[in-house]
Amino acid sequence: MPATPSPSFPPPPSHPPYGQPRYGAAPHPHPQSLSSDWDPAPPRSRTGLIVRHLCTVLYFPVHVLLIIALAVAVFAFGLVAELLIFFDKPMERALDRALDPFPFRPRWWVTWSELRHERAGDPEFYRARIGERLGRKKPTDTQAFFRFHTYRGIGARGLLDVAAEHGWQLDPDKKLRPLRQVDLARKARQAT
Known part of the structure; x- marks a missing residue:
């Protein structure tokens, strides 16, 4: 009786060390086992992107003024509290609480470059933007x-792939x- 060939499985993909523990901390799950939240988001409609971009342009000056x-209100409150009460740590917490709910860049904003590249489905735009930002570190x-x-x-998986090329996880x-948002870390290298 002839031997039946064993099924051939493709080699496992070579993934960078996403979940290696650092300083004894528990590792994050491997990206292959993560949910669809880590996949690229579907492109939004062209009309929706245009409306968001126009709202971004109109709202930007108001956002800067806010x-x-x-910042002036928190600084003034902090200055008065420093003079009257003499405590540092509560002021730092108050500043964090005041600024955390107010994002520097709202999630609904769409810049001109995002408007052009999202509808085109251009993943290289996102890879280049991430690589450029990591290269400046x-x-x-x-x-x-x-x-x-x-x-x-x-998607976040793609971000991790680009980050791994630069030594981040x-x-x-x-x-x-x-x-x-995705938070990344790496070991510090000595500046040469």
């Missing part, structure tokens, strides 16, 4: 984060939020 007003930098709009077209100390 950020300036909030100093060798001593150990933390980086990317908000969803920077990797929307390639998921930060095991941060919460996984692929639909909001």
